[in-house]
Amino acid sequence: MTDFQKPGTPTDRHQLGAAGMPLNTLADYRPIPxxxxxxxxxxxxxxxxxxxxxxxxxxxxxxxxxxxxxxxxxxxxxxxxxxxxxxxxxxxxxxxxxxxxxxxxxxxxxxxxxxxxxxxxxxxxxxxxxxxxxxxxxxxxxxxxxxxxxxxxxxxxxxxxxxxxxxxxxxxxxxxxxxxxxxxxxxxxxxxxxxxxxxxxxxxxxxxxxxxxxxxxxxxxxxxxxxxxxxxxxxxxxxxxxxxTPEDAKASRDYTNDIVEFSKEALDHGQEFEYIERIGFSNAWVLWENYFNEMTNYVTKKTLEKVTDNGQTWAQRLAGADVMTKYHAYSVLEALRLEYGMVSGFEKLIIPQSGE
Missing domain, CATH: 3.60.15.10 (Ribonuclease Z/Hydroxyacylglutathione hydrolase-like)
Structure with a gap:
């Protein structure tokens, strides 16, 4: 059995570098209420x-x-x-x-x-x-x-x-x-x-x-x-x-709506991030990954730090929000492009629109 096959052994994951996914512990996140x-x-x-x-x-x-x-x-x-x-x-x-x-x-x-x-x-x-x-x-x-x-x-x-x-x-x-x-x-x-x-x-x-x-x-x-x-x-x-309860449903709706609104904000201003200077255009997927990661981090930070109507942030109010918000932000950002029809600032920058 290789190290990769042993349950709980992170060695091979770390050897993947940027191609791998992070492995975290409970200490990396907020305690569950x-x-x-x-x-x-x-x-x-x-x-x-x-x-x-x-x-x-x-x-x-x-x-x-x-x-x-x-x-x-x-x-x-x-x-x-x-x-x-x-x-x-x-x-x-x-x-x-x-x-x-x-x-x-x-x-x-x-x-x-x-x-x-x-x-x-x-x-x-x-x-x-x-x-x-x-x-x-x-x-x-x-x-x-x-x-x-x-x-x-x-x-x-x-x-x-x-x-x-x-x-x-x-x-x-x-x-x-x-x-x-x-x-x-x-x-x-x-x-x-x-x-x-x-x-x-x-x-x-x-x-x-x-x-x-x-x-x-x-x-x-x-x-x-x-x-x-x-x-x-x-x-x-x-x-x-x-x-x-109805209160739980409302909280989930408000959290989701915040992610959507902050994602729209990020898409509108995507050309203002610094990823193009760092990455260049030679590897399209590295460029797009950095673009989405920049916007995802922007949305995640704005969402988790927002003070909600009960005086708590979403990070304090919803268990696991600090674990999962980044994934929701990524999915919503992509959905805004595919399902809502928004053209991102980044796309406008690299593919000029007609008449611009």
Whole structure:
């Protein structure tokens, strides 16, 4: 076994120089606020591997401490949203802990395996499986998404928003358009005031890298406003350690909007940075990397240092913001060029526009 193959050995990474990625430690970042840990260190989660909690009126939140989802008792069967592999069989245990109703309906929020990859454990129950058309298309195209168990193919699909009634309990299956992925739907139980909006916000935290690895950054940013249109007591987001409140959703929206606005500012003034003098034009990718890195650092600094409406900076307010903001800034900068149609100051400088 080479050094590169040994877990935790950074030797070969450091030999990569500028071609490698940095390896940091906890000491390099801010400590996580105590309330950011959510369910992670609760006694029941530590003992059982999961935590289950009622949001309101028969709607439940269940988490592994990293991945989470929602289910609702209807009096004649459970409606389950997603089945993350990191919950796995514990999802069955969590449901059995609060009800003896069988899982009769399984709704896929979207096609990513990290959220639905364990759905095969419910195949024997033969629930109705519901998703967006695009999600079914992806599952049929890549049947290995669910690992050895496979994924039950949706039996019913929606193209636009629709409703579901199970034993008098209503669910709104809302598709507002492409966001984290095409076909990512929001599942809302109005009686329970419980919302599942997966991979948009991470309550109390910055989202994961690159706007939660979203396929459409503009749609992902807009989805924060969509969440706030609902009357909800709790929003289940897929990550990290607790369900969210309207205040969490607003904070995530404001943080995202700040990144967008500072990115627009950086693009407008991109020609004022010093990278061209340092790099020259001979290696286009080195030049572009420095250009994006300069702007990313500008956006990251402005975002993390901004004093927000509660008197804290984003670095103080959202756990992990000092880890992830640079990745969001890079993704938003690129999206502004590709999805918003902005022409950067740098491009104007090296490719003069017509009539200039």
């Amino acid at each position: 105590a309330d950011g840990y959510g369910a992670l260190f609760l006694p029941d989660r530590l003992a059982k591997g999961y935590h289950v909690e009622e949001i309101n009126d028969g709607a439940y939140y269940v988490t592994s401490g990293a991945y989470d989802t929602m289910f609702v008792r209807t009096g004649n069967g459970v409606v389950l949203v997603d089945a993350p592999p990191l919950l796995g069989e514990n999802l069955k245990r969590a449901i059995a802990e609060v009800t003896d109703e069988p899982v009769t309906h399984l709704i896929y929020s979207h096609w990513h395996s990290d959220h639905i990859g364990a759905a095969g454990i419910f195949a024997a129950d033969k629930p109705k499986v519901i998703s967006h058309d695009y999600t079914r298309e992806m599952i049929q195209r890549w049947p290995d998404l669910g690992g050895e168990r496979g994924l039950p193919v949706p039996t019913e699909t929606i193209t636009e928003s629709d409703t579901l009634d199970v034993n008098g309990v209503r669910f709104n299956l809302d598709y507002h358009g492409v966001n984290h992925t095409p076909g990512n739907i929001f599942i809302y139980a109005p009686q329970q005031k419980a919302l599942a909006a997966i991979d948009i916000i991470s309550p109390g935290w910055s989202a994961f890298k690159h706007c939660d690895a979203s396929e459409n950054i503009r749609g992902w940013a807009e989805a924060h406003d969509w969440i706030l249109q609902y009357d909800f007591k709790g929003v289940v987001s897929g990550h990290v350690n607790r369900y969210g």
